[in-house]
Amino acid sequence: MSDVVQVTAEVIATRRAGAYHHLTFVAPGVAERARPGQFVALSVGGSSSAHLLRRCFSIHRVSPSGTYGGTVDLVISSVGPGSDWLSTLRAHDTTSMVGPLGRPFPLPKEAVATVLVGGGYGSAPLCWLAETLRERGCRVDVVLGAATESRLFGVGQARRAADSVTVTTDDGSAGHKGWVSDVLPALVAAHGAAVVYACGPMGMLRAVTDVAGATGAVAQVAVEESMACGVGVCMTCVMPVTGNDGVTRMVRSCVEGPVFRGDRVRWDAFDGGGCRVPEDALGASAMRAH
Amino acid sequence: MSDVVQVTAEVIATRRAGAYHHLTFVAPGVAERARPGQFVALSVGGSSSAHLLRRCFSIHRVSPSGTYGGTVDLVISSVGPGSDWLSTLRAHDTTSMVGPLGRPFPLPKEAVATVLVGGGYGSAPLCWLAETLRERGCRVDVVLGAATESRLFGVGQARRAADSVTVTTDDGSAGHKGWVSDVLPALVAAHGAAVVYACGPMGMLRAVTDVAGATGAVAQVAVEESMACGVGVCMTCVMPVTGNDGVTRMVRSCVEGPVFRGDRVRWDAFDGGGCRVPEDALGASAMRAH
């Protein structure tokens, strides 16, 4: 009963960060338990809300003890009614928070070289991860990409936390014009990275997995599936992942993820907006019967 | 198209008034059009609201021109999710307002004596009415009743606006212990009142109608039926009222009311929480067929 809590979280600071809203919540209990790569689920819309489902956000960073008790920082991109509502919160407004949720980024046992790749707000959890890795003696090179400069997040923080930071934008408004996958192979090779951590859109995660695979590095990718509950009870957030036994299962990304080994994800099953069940997945044949 | 407007109303002041919340809204267009006895319909719950229906509130007073443009004052008793939400609004919060709605209190052509009776927040529209009547040379005696002192509203304002103010409370915490109908007959008789205006719970309106009838005064009562739209399109707010032709019809209290002549209301049809269709009402027989 102790790895997750459900609390009323109070906003104590809000600020713009490029295209994003950076919010700090007092969330007693969440901060103390959280590790990089985990996320929280927030209710949205207030007490009269027509929105039943929680919205999930990666934990940007935590400070377990502060003037107000433990705080949790989130980076929110306003894309629809739930994230819009969150981005209009002011100091002292409250909402319900459940967390920390999901499995964190697994940390290497040895002091190996690592590369961290963030796409858009996907960089939110990476600074904290970088700090944690450096504390363990790992080398950390960071690549941050986005469509355009305003959609980059955390470049300054990354520069303080990492050994190097490379920026890419699709439109060339900052850093290299192009994709993170353009600059990634050289970086992975340069220091013989053993692990590539990534967080961002599915297409990027797949590309990162390919690059890592080509050099023998392990890819650890944090996915972002549509989630109704965030706590493992609804089965909406599934994706096909191959287990140690070689069997592909539709696993819940909220409890078995959001971090998966990239080479275990069945990228072939994803298309446009969704994901098919691979024919060889466990239980796929029963679906064909009825 | 010009007697009613739909505007985004901004809260500019809030204060407690006993058990009630007194809110001032900037509502361009509403203030200029309103007359005592009319009401407004507010949407509640914000942009993500699960509450579709507007909540109706009597206009306490208006100031057609001010620093911010016309303002509308409302007195809100927090009794459920909609009124709760309104009572937590802070300065600069906004909500949609439709108004002014309904028919105002009809004003006497001559400078006659009048008595104004308010129950609970039902006194909200009465001060403005008192001022309007006094401007026309009418004598105005006011009776304000409530369950207990904190549920009285506007006693101070009434003292400034009226010739006399009598207070009653069920528990005797202020004024006479008892009901407004205990003190009303003497007041009506004292100055030979021609009109008794009343706003408050149904039971009180019926009692006021009886008292007025006994002395030959006309009762003008503002009712409070449950309203889904407030603008006359849903047919939920009906009550049986007898017309000039002697025929009882289920009329919409939002457009043909909220002010009715008390002796036209079919009080016999009301019970506990609702109102039956009287057997002799127009169209009642068609309901019995199917």
Place this chain on the structure above:
Amino acid sequence: MSQTAGAVAVDLSTDLGGIRLPNPVMTASGCAANGKELHRFFDVAALGAFVTKTVMLEPRSGRGTPRMAETPSGMLNSIGLQGPGIRAFCEQDLPWLKARGARVLVSIAGGTAGEFADVAAHLRSSDAWDAVVGVEVNISCPNVANRGQVFACDPAASAEVMNLVRERLPRDTPVIAKLSPDVTDIVAIASAVLGAGATGVTMINTLLGVVIDTDRLRPQLGGLTGGLSGPAVRAVAVRAVWQVRAAMLAGQVATAPIIGVGGIASGRDALELVAAGASAVQVGTITFHDPSAPLRVREELAALLRAKGFARFTDVVGIAHERL
């Protein structure tokens, strides 16, 4: 983006079984009274059609109160078809709408199939008949002969009503059957009414519901049961439209216009019903929240179509069936 510009650029016109409407947005029966009240907020002639409150033969008082209960993102109502009766309707309401230049889709009902036909016949003989662009037959009302089961729950009873109404109206008058979602197989009902002369179908009427007043521990509505409507039921409306349109595309049911209604609060919502197969849409309960809603939905829909690059509304009707 100017919504007015959008409204100009996109051809919003649609076809209602031979009658061309300038745009596909209507009021929903019982959610707009008979026009006067909403005309204070917008010009009723700006709509594709104005759908009137269901009228029966005689004046009806409707049910006692309370007649409504708010529900999450919806409401329950039991009005009981309060109305003036068809004669007063033809003398007062219809001429008023005609004078405003409104196109009127008149909603009618009866307690027996014969009463439906009588109401249609009275309507046909009205002086203001030329304002009528069609008749919506509200078969979601109780059938006196069948222990009060609603007509729309029974294919045979529904077909009988449509046959009799059809006989009383000119061949070129669209006669639209309004269906209830409270059935096991809505395609079977659609098939029955279209086979009996209906020009098209409107879907959906309200869902049967009950709300208990937990203070008094008794049903909240005076009429016990009521009809559930509002955004809460939109997914059911989209499903009904989807199923009937799919059956038309599969050749199981004759192709005919569908009017979509249920939970529309915005142009985006309207587009859901249109993409599922509706050639026109009605805006109901949300009008209680926003009296300008029907016109706003028209403007939002036009802006949305323009933003997506569609030149004609009709290009989007049923489009989701092509993108499976």
Place this chain on the structure above:
Amino acid sequence: MSQTAGAVAVDLSTDLGGIRLPNPVMTASGCAANGKELHRFFDVAALGAFVTKTVMLEPRSGRGTPRMAETPSGMLNSIGLQGPGIRAFCEQDLPWLKARGARVLVSIAGGTAGEFADVAAHLRSSDAWDAVVGVEVNISCPNVANRGQVFACDPAASAEVMNLVRERLPRDTPVIAKLSPDVTDIVAIASAVLGAGATGVTMINTLLGVVIDTDRLRPQLGGLTGGLSGPAVRAVAVRAVWQVRAAMLAGQVATAPIIGVGGIASGRDALELVAAGASAVQVGTITFHDPSAPLRVREELAALLRAKGFARFTDVVGIAHERL
């Protein structure tokens, strides 16, 4: 007012066709997985019963994604009964629940009536069988033999399933049929299953719905249609419970326990279903909003009954029928 004190003062126990439960609040199938996840938020043994995710004979992958769409005050889901199959369920999930002291209402389904019976037989032979307080038969799933029409839409198919399942289980095991609201006459279905040996009925499963993704102009769910649930549908659930209870009181249907489910978000909401006739309630979709909801609803219900002066939960079951 202390809610814990309320829980102590009011006798919350209820009867599920011979089995006594300490309180009437359960999880809803498919909204609570099989216990481990919610046990992080509250003790699963504190519920009247824990209702497991519907399990079929073989492991099932469920459908592709997206599997959900949020709707106003509700959601649409198309999970496709993903699950481990009855053998793995009996080896892993049921023993875990038993070890926690939970009372388990096991939800089962099949693509044919025979498959339902096979699942029941496997369950009966489980080592953890003594944790089972009843079997909920989810007949709201497609019938392979009948072009995919769901069993619960057809009285005869529903009855056949109940007959076969009943045969495989001890006489004293409550067998509860879970009904779909998507039927013209839910009383007829309740009557059929109760006549075929069901101990009681659970109402309601989700309503069939469709949501269109208006960006892509195609159905949003990978499985096209989905089930609508949440507070949006509560009035439909209350109505279904009301109708079946009324038919029992009128002697049209055998008297039997009803489990109410649909849109419960609070103790007040639960009381609506109870007053309409439910002897127990299930808390579904709201669990996604508040993972502590099932226990919270139990506490709120107890506090509410105490505040109203009721000493026993069973005194309120169906009370609204006495107050018409």
